[in-house]
Structure formats: structure tokens, C-alpha cells
Amino acid sequence: xxxxxxxxxxLLIVIFAIPGxxxxxxxxxxxxxxxxxxxxxxxxxxxxxxEILQMTDAPGAALAVGRHEKLVFARGYGLxxxxxxxxxQPDSRFRIASVSKPITAxxxxxxxxxxxxxxxxxxxxxxxxxxxxxxxxxxRINEISVRNLLYHTGGWDREQSGFDPPFAVxxxxxxxxxxxxxxxxxxxxxMLTQPLDFNPGFRQSYSNLGYAILGRIIEFITGxxxxxxxxxxxxxxxxxxxxxxxxSLLSDRFQxxxxxxxxxxxxxxxxxxxxxxxxxxxxxxxxxxxxxxWVARAPDLVRFMSALDGDKTIPDILEKQTIKKMVSPYSQIxxxxxxxxxxxxxLSQENKTVWYHMGDLPGxxxxxxxxxxxxxxxxxxxxxxSRENANKLLPLLQNAILEVDKWPxxxxxxxx
Numbered sequence: 504x505x506x507x508x509x510x511x512x513x514l515l516i517v518i519f520a521i522p523g524x525x526x527x528x529x530x531x532x533x534x535x536x537x538x539x540x541x542x543x544x545x546x547x548x549x550x551x552x553x554e555i556l557q558m559t560d561a562p563g564a565a566l567a568v569g570r571h572e573k574l575v576f577a578r579g580y581g582l583x584x585x586x587x588x589x590x591x592q593p594d595s596r597f598r599i600a601s602v603s604k605p606i607t608a609x610x611x612x613x614x615x616x617x618x619x620x621x622x623x624x625x626x627x628x629x630x631x632x633x634x635x636x637x638x639x640x641x642x643r644i645n646e647i648s649v650r651n652l653l654y655h656t657g658g659w660d661r662e663q664s665g666f667d668p669p670f671a672v673x674x675x676x677x678x679x680x681x682x683x684x685x686x687x688x689x690x691x692x693x694m695l696t697q698p699l700d701f702n703p704g705f706r707q708s709y710s711n712l713g714y715a716i717l718g719r720i721i722e723f724i725t726g727x728x729x730x731x732x733x734x735x736x737x738x739x740x741x742x743x744x745x746x747x748x749x750x751s752l753l754s755d756r757f758q759x760x761x762x763x764x765x766x767x768x769x770x771x772x773x774x775x776x777x778x779x780x781x782x783x784x785x786x787x788x789x790x791x792x793x794x795x796x797w798v799a800r801a802p803d804l805v806r807f808m809s810a811l812d813g814d815k816t817i818p819d820i821l822e823k824q825t826i827k828k829m830v831s832p833y834s835q836i837x838x839x840x841x842x843x844x845x846x847x848x849x850l851s852q853e854n855k856t857v858w859y860h861m862g863d864l865p866g867x868x869x870x871x872x873x874x875x876x877x878x879x880x881x882x883x884x885x886x887x888x889s890r891e892n893a894n895k896l897l898p899l900l901q902n903a904i905l906e907v908d909k910w911p912x913x914x915x916x917x918x919x
Contacts, residue, residue: 536590539578540915547906551899552580552881558892561868561885562764563591567801569878572809572817573914577802583761583884594800594919596760597882598749598788599869600862603797604714606807608653608846610733611717612825619724622650629720632692641698649720651703652713653845654833658699660708668694669711669794672787673772684772684787687729691719704835707843711794718793729792737820738803741810742916745800749788753780760798761884763866781865788864795862802919804880808858808873830858850897859897863887870896877904 535553545568552566563581567574579591614620620629626647627639639645643658651657661667668675672684675693679685685693694712701708718729725732730748738746750756751773763782771777771784779785788796810820811829819826829845832838840851850857858873868883879900887893 535581537578537580538590539593541578542576542911544909544911545576545907547903548576549578551903552578555881555883555896555899556581558895559868559883559885559888561883561887563595563761563884565591565593565595565597565801565880565882567593567805567880569805569809570910571876572812572814573912574802574805574916574919575911575913577915577919585764586762591761591884592759594745594759594802595882596745596747596757596798596800597869597884598763598862598864598867599797599799599804599882600795600864600867601711602799602804602860602862602869602871603791603793603795604862605846605858605860605871606733606737606797607714607717607721607729607793608829609807609811609820610721610737611649611653612821612829612845613736614721614724616822616825620649620720622653623648626652626716626720627695629723630691630695630716631723632695637692638696640696643699643703644695647703649717650833652710652717654836655707655710655713655843656704656833656836657710657713657716658701658703659694659710659712660700661710662708663700667711669715669791670786672790683774684790687715687790687792688719690790691716707833707836709843711791714794715791721793738807741806741817741820743803743806745803745919747798748792749796749798751784751786751788753783757798763864764885765866767865782867785865795864799882800919801880801882802916804871804882805878806916808871808878808880811873812876812878814876830856857897857901861893861896863893868893870900872897872900874901874904879904 548566552564556564562585563583565579568576577593579593579595581591583589583591583595627645647657668690675690676683676685679689721729721732765781767781768778769781769785771779772787773784776784811826813823813826830847830849832842842849847858847860855875860871862869868887870881872879
């Protein structure tokens with residue numbers, strides 16, 4: 504048996520207190536803008552977000568909380584754009600980075616339910632590339648299954664190779680004789696000609712590439728783009744209208760999208776742009792579609808999680824048995840109380856399982872959490888700042904849930 508490599512979070516519940524929190528629309532100490540309706544019953548979430556903003560130095564955040572398929576809390580904190588002094592709204596759009604992976608996993612499992620593919624299908628049988636254009640030098644690639652990609656057991660290890668393909672779109676394009684940045688299809692095609700880092704199925708190593716391949720599988724099977732299929736078959740049926748595919752350049756951002764704040768500057772992956780702000784051109788978010796490309800509103804992320812709760816009040820995206828399978832550990836790897844399932848980190852805690860996922864890019868941190876009958880989506884337009892800070896997000900948000908004595912009954916979803 505093999506141990507899981509590289510868990511993201513240490514999982515200790517720590518109680519934090521914030522002195523001097525003002526329950527009105529602004530924090531009286533620093534005049535922090537807070538938008539959305541205040542809830543005395545859920546003030547622990549206000550306190551927690553203010554703690555996270557102070558901890559991370561992010562200029563703004565949005566938080567949405569759902570319970571029993573109702574949206575009970577939606578607030579914006581701080582600034583969406585520090586240059587124009589624009590406050591974050593509860594429904595401001597943010598890049599969600601790797602929080603895109605649970606969405607892709609659900610889309611794949613939907614196709615499995617429809618009988619259009621199997622978890623044990625080999626990816627080279629599903630990716631209909633012309634054989635004379637695809638020189639697979641490492642024959643182990645022919646052994647990789649859809650299941651392997653979902654569980655990050657496909658055989659790629661970015662730490663071992665020192666190479667994360669979706670973040671090397673300039674080099675891959677040049678290697679293919681194309682203008683950068685490389686598209687997702689180009690990245691996948693190129694990497695299928697490269698050697699693996701380990702035997703498929705033998706251990707887990709977090710792989711953006713694996714989920715990029717899942718996006719291409721969706722396209723080959725459905726005949727639609729990844730974005731088109733997911734919007735029509737996952738988001739539209741549940742009324743989640745705020746999801747859009749991200750755009751790399753500042754000039755192309757959506758009207759209600761926050762501005763991402765990161766002081767770093769790097770060479771652009773786009774030609775003739777030189778050194779650019781890290782969030783705007785240092786990577787291609789369009790290339791990241793299935794593993795990190797979505798832009799979303801916090802309330803719509805709560806909608807997404809609420810449609811996976813197994814409750815019969817509102818039809819779920821997936822059947823109950825599929826949801827159970829989705830959050831089960833990979834059978835060939837020895838896992839402990841925290842493991843990576845199909846698109847979700849899972850924590851076995853007392854008599855319940857907690858699902859969560861984090862995503863981060865320059866200027867972006869996103870975190871979603873499904874804890875019992877409560878769903879939480881937290882979005883920041885700044886980085887968590889350190890892995891230590893990122894590790895605190897789960898216990899902080901869980902503690903905010905525990906501090907609620909009485910939950911409001913009103914449903915805010917019609918407003919969003």
C-alpha cells in the first residue's frame with residue numbers, strides 16, 4: 504500500500520477571537536467596507552472573514568453560506584479595486600483557481616452516469632488524436648484511466664520533475680513551433696509525448712495536467728467545448744448563472760470581476776509584453792479551464808455544493824450513490840483521516856465527512872467547504888500569503904460554523 508503524497512492542510516480546530524468587531528456596515532477601526540445584509544445570528548462569519556483579511560493582507564473578500572439548500576448569508580468585505588476604491592459586493596466575481604477541479608470531477612461523473620464513459624476507460628482510447636501526430640514514448644501512458652486522473656494517480660509529479668505543464672504554456676508552444684501561449688489541447692498533446700514520473704495508480708501526486716486532460720475528454724465525448732458542456736449540463740440546471748471562463752489580461756476582465764492584487768511581476772507568457780503584473784499575463788488562465796480557469800460568484804459556488812447534498816428537496820446534479828463514490832478514497836492507496844477523493848479533499852471527522860478544496864493563483868485565493876448540511880464559499884482577491892495561512896482556512900471556517908447557535912430560515916438565493 505502507498506501513502507498519499509503532499510496533503511495541503513493540517514487539520515486542527517483552533518478557536519480565534521477578534522476584539523473590537525463592529526457589527527454595522529463598516530469596521531470602525533479601519534473603515535473596512537462591508538456590503539450585504541448583516542445577520543446577528545451569523546456574526547461569527549463576519550468576525551472570521553475580518554480575521555482572514557488581516558491574516559492574508561488581501562484587500563477584499565466575498566463569503567457565502569448555505570444550509571439545507573438555502574442561501575442564508577452573503578457578504579462582501581473590503582475593496583474589489585483599490586485603485587478606484589470600489590467595494591466588494593456579495594456577488595462580485597473572482598477567479599477560483601483549483602476550486603475548478605470539483606466542477607470538472609462532477610462533469611466527468613455526470614458523463615459516467617449517462618453511460619458515455621467509464622472510470623476505467625483508458626485516456627488514450629478517449630482522446631481521439633491522429634495516431635501519426637501522437638508519438639507516445641512512455642507506454643505507461645496507455646495504462647492511465649479516467650479514475651487515475653480524478654484521483655491524481657496518473658503518473659505525473661510536478662515536484663519530482665520540477666515542471667507544471669499548464670504554467671509553462673510559453674515553452675510548450677515554442678517546443679511545438681507555435682505562437683505562445685499554448686492552448687489546453689496543445690499542452691495535453693505535448694505532455695502525452697513526454698515520460699511519466701511514476702507508474703499510474705501507484706501513488707497520488709497533485710496534478711493540474713490530469714484535470715486538463717479530463718477537460719479534453721469531456722470535449723471529445725460531447726463534441727462541445729469544456730465550457731459549453733459544463734455550463735449547459737451542470738450550472739444551468741441548478742440556476743448557477745454567474746460562472747464564466749476566466750480571462751488573463753486586465754483589459755479583458757468582466758465588468759463585475761474584482762481586480763487581483765499581487766505585488767510581484769514576471770515575464771509575460773504573451774509575446775512582446777515584457778514584464779507584467781503577476782495576475783495579468785504571467786500565466787494563461789484560458790489554458791487552465793478544467794483545472795483552474797473558472798471565475799465565479801460565492802453564492803453560485805454555494806448553489807453548486809447544495810446540488811450535491813443528497814437531499815431530495817432539490818434534485819441533485821448527481822445520484823446519491825455517485826456522490827458517495829465521489830468522496831470515497833482511492834482503493835489502492837492507504838489513506839488516513841484526510842485524503843484526496845475525486846476532485847475533493849475529504850476529512851473524516853467524528854460521524855461525518857467534510858469536503859473542501861482550495862485554489863490559489865497570483866492575486867487569488869478561493870476556498871469551498873461542505874460540512875454536514877452547511878456549505879461555505881470564501882473568495883479573496885489576494886494570496887493567502889503562505890502555506891501556513893492557507894492551512895488555517897479550514898479550521899477558521901469550521902469554527903465559525905460551530906459558533907452559530909441559531910440559523911436564520913430566510914433563503915437569499917432569489918436575490919442572486
